[in-house]
Amino acid sequence: MKLTAEQLGWSVHGRTLLKDVCLNVSPGQTFGLIGPNGSGKTTLLRLLAGLNKPKKGHVRIDGQPIAKMRQRHIAQSVALVEQQAETTDRIHVRQVVALGRTPFLSALRPWSTRDDAIVDQALSDVDMAHMADRLWHTLSGGERQRVHIARALAQQPKILLLDEPTNHLDIRHQLSILELVRQLPITVVISLHDLNQAMECDRIGVMDGGRLIASGQPHDVLTTERLEETFGVYAHVLDDPIDGKRIMRFRSAV
Ligand SMILES: Nc1ncnc2c1ncn2[C@@H]1O[C@H](COP(=O)(O)OP(=O)(O)OP(=O)(O)O)[C@@H](O)[C@H]1O
DSSP: OOEEEEEEEEEETTEEEEEEEEEEEOTTOEEEEEOSTTSSHHHHHHHHTTSSOOSEEEEEETTEEGGGSOHHHHHTTEEEEOTTOOOOSSOBHHHHHHGGGGGGOOSSSOOOHHHHHHHHHHHHHTTOGGGTTSBGGGSOHHHHHHHHHHHHHHTOOSEEEEESTTTTOOHHHHHHHHHHHHHSSSEEEEEOSOHHHHTTSSEEEEEETTEEEEEEOHHHHSOHHHHHHTTOEEEEEEEOTTTOOEEEEEEEEO
């Protein structure tokens, strides 16, 4: 599905947090959202997910404005993994993941063995199948994060929005989750602080002060000048002698 943002604006108590954000993510593309702390990435993702309604502009899915869609209908296409998502205590891991199936259930379409299979697959995709029967509150931060990603995968979304999903994850799980996300044949917008990981996205966009100040191919966008001006770091770019990929090495804060 195609995801479009047109001239998005958002403000709280008269303070503008997002201004004139325009974005086009083609079906199947992975779009990396980067930017310093407080630049507006989470705010934008919540608008793209339809959780907040823009004060200005529109979010569209395949051309349809989501402001006019019912929440259940949106949830059948769009999943959001939030940064600090909380879940009620005394709930088991499998039940958390099963919540991803909620938008598809009704009196006419009760829980089925197919839903069980989808939940099993999602747990296995994030390497949490062996903890399916654990209580949520006994999990570590990284394990909780993986369960939240599994819940979103169980939703079988056509558009997946991820807010810093690799936060809390050890390096093995960071790499496996990013690899999994890249291989999904769906549209993905993912906010990341690791700029080398962002280089693996099909396209990236840079947020700064509530604006999308640049977007395009990672190599064109993440220049040493951009790193200095927007991210406040001196860096240089190296070519990996093994596979020729570019790596950024951050030397010091400006
Ligand atoms: N409800 C709110 N009321 C007032 N200010 C808010 C509110 N929500 C967010 N902000 C402010 O909006 C700005 C953008 O926040 P946002 O969480 O979108 O940034 P971010 O790019 O995701 O940051 P980070 O990288 O730290 O997660 C920040 O300055 C934040 O303090």
